[in-house]
Amino acid sequence: MSGLTLQNIVKQFGQFTAVKNVELTVPHGTFVCLLGPSGCGKTTLMRMVAGLDLPTSGAIKLDGKDITNVPTHKRDLGMVFQSLALFPHLTVGENIAYSLRIRGVGKEEQKKRVDELLAMIHLTGYADRPVAKLSGGQRQRVAIARALAISPKLFLLDEPLSALDAKLREAMQVELRQLQQRLGITTIVVTHDQREAMTMADTVVVMNSGEIRQAAAPVEIYRRPADTFVADFIGMTNLIDFNADGSGANVLGASVPGLAIPAGLKSGIISVRPEDVHLTAPGNAPITGTVTFVRDLGGTIETFVEAGGKQVVAVSMPNARPDVTVGQSVGLQLNPADCVVLKS
Amino acid sequence: MRREAPQKFTDYGPLFFPAGMLIVFFVVPFATMIAVSFFRRDPSGFYTPDFVFDNYARFLSLFFGKVLGFSLFLAVTVAICCVVLAVPFTYLLSRAKRRTQVLWLVALLSILSLSEVIIGFAWSTLFSRTAGITNLLVMLDIMNEAVALNPSFGAVLTAMTYQALPYTVLVLYPALVRLDPTLTEAARTLGASPIKSFFTVVVPALRNTIVATLIMVFIFALGSYLLPQILGRPQHWTLSVLITDQAIYQSNMPFAAAMAVFLVLVTLGLVALTVIAGRKGEAA
Numbered sequence: 001m002s003g004l005t006l007q008n009i010v011k012q013f014g015q016f017t018a019v020k021n022v023e024l025t026v027p028h029g030t031f032v033c034l035l036g037p038s039g040c041g042k043t044t045l046m047r048m049v050a051g052l053d054l055p056t057s058g059a060i061k062l063d064g065k066d067i068t069n070v071p072t073h074k075r076d077l078g079m080v081f082q083s084l085a086l087f088p089h090l091t092v093g094e095n096i097a098y099s100l101r102i103r104g105v106g107k108e109e110q111k112k113r114v115d116e117l118l119a120m121i122h123l124t125g126y127a128d129r130p131v132a133k134l135s136g137g138q139r140q141r142v143a144i145a146r147a148l149a150i151s152p153k154l155f156l157l158d159e160p161l162s163a164l165d166a167k168l169r170e171a172m173q174v175e176l177r178q179l180q181q182r183l184g185i186t187t188i189v190v191t192h193d194q195r196e197a198m199t200m201a202d203t204v205v206v207m208n209s210g211e212i213r214q215a216a217a218p219v220e221i222y223r224r225p226a227d228t229f230v231a232d233f234i235g236m237t238n239l240i241d242f243n244a245d246g247s248g249a250n251v252l253g254a255s256v257p258g259l260a261i262p263a264g265l266k267s268g269i270i271s272v273r274p275e276d277v278h279l280t281a282p283g284n285a286p287i288t289g290t291v292t293f294v295r296d297l298g299g300t301i302e303t304f305v306e307a308g309g310k311q312v313v314a315v316s317m318p319n320a321r322p323d324v325t326v327g328q329s330v331g332l333q334l335n336p337a338d339c340v341v342l343k344s
Numbered sequence: 345m346r347r348e349a350p351q352k353f354t355d356y357g358p359l360f361f362p363a364g365m366l367i368v369f370f371v372v373p374f375a376t377m378i379a380v381s382f383f384r385r386d387p388s389g390f391y392t393p394d395f396v397f398d399n400y401a402r403f404l405s406l407f408f409g410k411v412l413g414f415s416l417f418l419a420v421t422v423a424i425c426c427v428v429l430a431v432p433f434t435y436l437l438s439r440a441k442r443r444t445q446v447l448w449l450v451a452l453l454s455i456l457s458l459s460e461v462i463i464g465f466a467w468s469t470l471f472s473r474t475a476g477i478t479n480l481l482v483m484l485d486i487m488n489e490a491v492a493l494n495p496s497f498g499a500v501l502t503a504m505t506y507q508a509l510p511y512t513v514l515v516l517y518p519a520l521v522r523l524d525p526t527l528t529e530a531a532r533t534l535g536a537s538p539i540k541s542f543f544t545v546v547v548p549a550l551r552n553t554i555v556a557t558l559i560m561v562f563i564f565a566l567g568s569y570l571l572p573q574i575l576g577r578p579q580h581w582t583l584s585v586l587i588t589d590q591a592i593y594q595s596n597m598p599f600a601a602a603m604a605v606f607l608v609l610v611t612l613g614l615v616a617l618t619v620i621a622g623r624k625g626e627a628a
Contacts (some may be wrong), residue, residue, distance in 0.1 A: 052532070073538075
């Protein structure tokens with residue numbers, strides 16, 4: 001099949017296992033984000049795809065061909081490093097043309113391709129400038145253009161936008177995604193920024209301590225997290241313990257009807273997003289609690305409620321501003337469809 | 345940050361000490377040497393103050409021209425050998441484990457503690473017919489009989505390279521450690537084999553450091569006067585050997601001083617040329 005396939009990849013550094021039994025399929029032309037906290041093995045996984053590290057066991061296949069032991073320079077990749085790694089002794093144009101020069105492409109053709117790529121990254125006329133004279137965002141674009149010069153089979157980016165300021169980063173995320181869609185190139189991005197992953201990816205792969213916890217579309221990851229780690233790592237959530245007794249579930253000291261608890265599960269955790277917690281008058285909802293803090297951010301209002309010994313956060317939009325004050329008693333309405341039942 | 349230019353005389357205070365040291369230990373001796381180079385030699389004594397060009401005139405002969413040429417050739421060859429050996433070595437060292445790095449650096453530093461005399465005699469033993477390395481090759485059936493490898497140009501070159509190599513490595517080491525390792529990784533992802541990435545990324549990125557190291561080793565090698573005498577034939581003697589000979593054994597201080605001044609001028613000229621050529625290359 002076309003695309004990238006990782007089969008049972010394991011990577012050990014001495015006693016430490018950085019990547020554990022990773023199985024992943026990246027269909028041709030898709031945009032995948034490897035997302036996780038630092039030290040979760042996402043960069044190691046990407047370095048193995050690039051051939052910069054070799055897996056301890058497992059196989060990497062590209063378009064059906066086993067490339068596990070193919071050296072990096074024969075993999076036809078394009079990679080953008082976190083440090084960008086632009087060659088300081090070369091100009092912008094020479095940096096972009098490097099992979100063409102190495103492959104013995106003629107000077108005329110090199111120049112044509114460089115001009116094409118410079119136009120693509122909106123830096124036409126910058127070919128003869130030294131890299132040191134560019135701004136952070138411009139360098140970022142040059143690194144991307146350099147990686148794309150040979151039209152690689154795989155486009156890898158390791159925390160590509162982490163050095164940019166917040167505004168520029170958001171703009172570059174959109175630009176990068178549009179570029180990838182225009183070129184239809186199989187792309188893998190390593191990031192620890194979930195907004196970045198949600199913005200760009202077709203598939204988000206959430207990793208923790210060397211394992212893939214969930215690989216799915218961004219909305220699915222957000223709406224249907226596979227476990228408590230994913231639920232907690234992606235966005236804000238309320239993780240609430242429950243007990244089940246055949247007939248219904250006991251949540252925060254009250255019985256919530258309609259929750260679909262898998263048969264045989266006696267206790268567990270439900271994850272419910274703060275925007276799905278609705279505040280009502282006490283008595284109108286099964287759960288009752290006391291408001292402990294209100295954080296009014298203008299765009300959203302977060303209400304902290306203590307119920308059954310746990311803290312629950314509810315987020316409301318300004319047009320539905322809840323009329324509550326600290327110390328007030330409120331009811332908490334949970335829609336069973338919004339609750340994800342997870343094992344603890 | 346903009347620094348204010350010094351206003352008062354006392355603002356130059358911090359410069360007094362280094363300036364004083366430079367005057368006492370560099371300017372005064374060098375000026376003395378220049379002055380002596382114009383003195384007249386007194387065959388019965390030492391020299392008498394005068395202002396003659398005899399010493400320089402005597403130097404302008406084919407014999408001294410050849411010696412000067414050989415000295416420069418030897419120093420340039422040593423510098424090139426050292427850099428060619430040290431750049432790949434230091435590159436690999438800088439990528440090695442911390443422990444390996446420390447062990448190698450300690451070993452290299454210990455070479456610096458050896459005096460030139462010891463290095464010279466050690467190599468002359470190693471190159472000798474009776475106890476030299478050729479005996480090992482005979483034992484391994486690579487050679488038929490042991491031969492003496494010195495005195496020869498090769499012996500002089502080997503020992504001088506050995507002596508200058510630790511300096512070369514120590515000068516290159518900081519620059520190579522600072523070199524971003526992702527640069528070569530980036531080159532590899534872009535299609536360059538490890539060797540190609542070394543020559544297209546590491547070497548060009550370190551251009552200025554390499555040129556500076558070449559100049560340093562060149563000047564270091566130019567001053568060597570013991571190794572050519574221990575391991576070379578008279579035609580392998582450098583100008584430094586002749587200067588020592590004139591100054592110490594012939595008691596001809598004015599002529600020795602003239603040769604030394606000339607050597608300094610030629611050296612400065614060559615270094616200036618290298619720097620100018622380097623600037624031009626950078627602009628291109």
